[in-house]
Amino acid sequence: MAIELNEDSRFQEVVPPLLPKEVMEEANRCYYCYDAPCIKACPTGINIPVFIRQIATGDLDSSARTILDANILGATCARICPTEALCEGGCVRKEDSRPVSIGRLQRVATDHAMTTSVPALPPLPVSVGGCGRVSIVGAGPAGLGAAAILCRMGYQVDIYEEKGEGGGLDTYGIVSYREPIPVSLWEVNLVKNMGAKFHFGVHVGHDLEWNALRSQSDAVIVAVGLGRVPRLGIPGEDFQGVWDALNLVEATKTQPLDTIILGDRVVVIGAGNTAVDAATCANRLGAKEVTILYRRGQAAMPAYEYEYVFAKQDGVNYRWWTVPVEILGHGHVEALRCMRTRVVEGEATGRQASLELIPNSEFIMPVDAVIRAIGQAKPKNFWEIIGAQTKNNRVVVDPETLETSIPGVYAIGDCLARPGEATVVGAVADGKQAAWAIHRQLVKVV
Numbered sequence: 001m002a003i004e005l006n007e008d009s010r011f012q013e014v015v016p017p018l019l020p021k022e023v024m025e026e027a028n029r030c031y032y033c034y035d036a037p038c039i040k041a042c043p044t045g046i047n048i049p050v051f052i053r054q055i056a057t058g059d060l061d062s063s064a065r066t067i068l069d070a071n072i073l074g075a076t077c078a079r080i081c082p083t084e085a086l087c088e089g090g091c092v093r094k095e096d097s098r099p100v101s102i103g104r105l106q107r108v109a110t111d112h113a114m115t116t117s118v119p120a121l122p123p124l125p126v127s128v129g130g131c132g133r134v135s136i137v138g139a140g141p142a143g144l145g146a147a148a149i150l151c152r153m154g155y156q157v158d159i160y161e162e163k164g165e166g167g168g169l170d171t172y173g174i175v176s177y178r179e180p181i182p183v184s185l186w187e188v189n190l191v192k193n194m195g196a197k198f199h200f201g202v203h204v205g206h207d208l209e210w211n212a213l214r215s216q217s218d219a220v221i222v223a224v225g226l227g228r229v230p231r232l233g234i235p236g237e238d239f240q241g242v243w244d245a246l247n248l249v250e251a252t253k254t255q256p257l258d259t260i261i262l263g264d265r266v267v268v269i270g271a272g273n274t275a276v277d278a279a280t281c282a283n284r285l286g287a288k289e290v291t292i293l294y295r296r297g298q299a300a301m302p303a304y305e306y307e308y309v310f311a312k313q314d315g316v317n318y319r320w321w322t323v324p325v326e327i328l329g330h331g332h333v334e335a336l337r338c339m340r341t342r343v344v345e346g347e348a349t350g351r352q353a354s355l356e357l358i359p360n361s362e363f364i365m366p367v368d369a370v371i372r373a374i375g376q377a378k379p380k381n382f383w384e385i386i387g388a389q390t391k392n393n394r395v396v397v398d399p400e401t402l403e404t405s406i407p408g409v410y411a412i413g414d415c416l417a418r419p420g421e422a423t424v425v426g427a428v429a430d431g432k433q434a435a436w437a438i439h440r441q442l443v444k445v446v
């Protein structure tokens with residue numbers, strides 16, 4: 001679907017940029033540590049003290065180049081990285097009880113790059129330049145991260161993407177008030193300008209046969225992400241008014257907002273980051289009462305703490321220890337039949353504890369829309385199509401090279417389905433790792 005850049009104030013970016021005075025104050029808080037722990041805590045290894053010093057000296061061009069050199073999705077990561085768990089979590093500046101605001105400083109430099117000319121990134125200093133053709137399936141963060149490195153080494157890179165635009169979930173799945181679409185499309189353009197050839201609207205396995213792709217490439221990188229939200233498996237799920245959370249977010253980014261009708265009372269099933277995004281979207285679409293239902297307690301909630309706070313600030317209600325057992329209605333959702341749960345074995349604070357339904361705990365919630373936000377399906381079919389070895393529905397890869405059981409075929413990003421590790425920065429880091437592994441492999445065989 002085409003991208004709809006809507007002007008609605010409710011969908012504009014929530015976090016403001018730092019003011020010029022704040023930028024200098026924040027940059028000058030950095031100690032420019034030797035062997036800086038913040039660099040080690042960044043999966044893409046951005047040289048944080050260097051880019052902060054470049055900001056402090058007013059050299060924003062160089063600062064942006066330092067960031068993009070290590071992470072081509074530096075503008076996205078400046079907005080949506082869980083910085084408190086990564087770079088800012090590693091920052092030693094703790095005296096005044098808060099670390100340096102690395103994410104927001106990173107945004108200063110990358111915003112500058114977006115509004116001025118794109119800082120050219122030099123070819124990578126490799127002793128033997130890349131000469132070969134690498135195909136990438138999927139133009140999300142992982143695919144883009146790999147493409148940027150391969151292009152800078154001299155490889156011919158073709159990216160096949162089933163959607164009409166690149167960026168993956170950054171473009172279609174992350175709510176625009178956390179990351180505006182132009183940020184993601186700007187990053188796609190950076191990779192395009194490096195020489196990568198994008199083939200949009202091509203679903204590999206359907207529009208382009210896997211064997212044809214494989215035979216035309218020296219190496220193939222699979223970066224297909226995860227699938228849609230799985231079904232709940234309860235009666236009434238096909239009624240109108242039942243949504244997949246990712247479809248809802250995508251609709252807010254590709255359709256006029258007044259065509260998305262949810263109603264006044266919305267229930268979101270699941271308590272991860274996707275559930276928060278769906279709930280806050282529902283709120284902005286005009287729902288009067290938005291409730292998140294989760295089968296476990298608050299301590300086991302998978303969403304980041306800042307996401308939870310964001311949802312609470314938006315007025316979202318939470319109902320813990322509750323599951324939906326039936327959607328009631330006549331073709332359209334009218335109510336949700338729920339039951340309460342309790343732990344039968346394990347720690348109530350953990351996500352592994354076995355649960356049971358509490359007898360006679362049923363209750364009915366009148367609702368107008370139900371949004372499923374219980375995770376994303378694994379790309380099992382893709383591994384079957386290409387014949388890669390899997391274990392527990394996860395593709396098996398060499399941890400050093402990310403090569404699958406098929407020689408010359410690599411898998412990166414969310415499609416590796418590593419529990420609890422789905423982040424943009426992690427996907428970009430995988431892309432870099434696979435790109436270097438391919439280079440080592442191809443220069444050996446050329």
Ligand SMILES: Cc1cc2nc3c(=O)[nH]c(=O)nc-3n(C[C@H](O)[C@H](O)[C@H](O)COP(=O)(O)OP(=O)(O)OC[C@H]3O[C@@H](n4cnc5c(N)ncnc54)[C@H](O)[C@@H]3O)c2cc1C
Nearest residue numbers: 138140141142162168169203204224225413414422423424
């Ligand atoms: C609602 C939501 C909120 C999130 N919030 C955050 C956040 O705040 N911070 C954070 O760091 N991460 C967040 N994430 C996670 C982050 O978006 C992912 O970790 C990241 O996008 C993974 O990148 P990827 O390239 O592996 O996959 P994707 O972004 O899913 O990209 C995969 C691409 O492959 C394409 N594709 C799939 N199959 C085929 C095929 N057969 N042929 C051609 N193309 C194909 C898809 O269309 C897609 O463009 C969020 C995720 C969701 C769902």
Ligand code: SF4
Nearest residue numbers: 030031033038091092
């Ligand atoms: S750890 Fe904190 S203070 Fe030290 S270089 Fe990194 S951002 Fe600056």
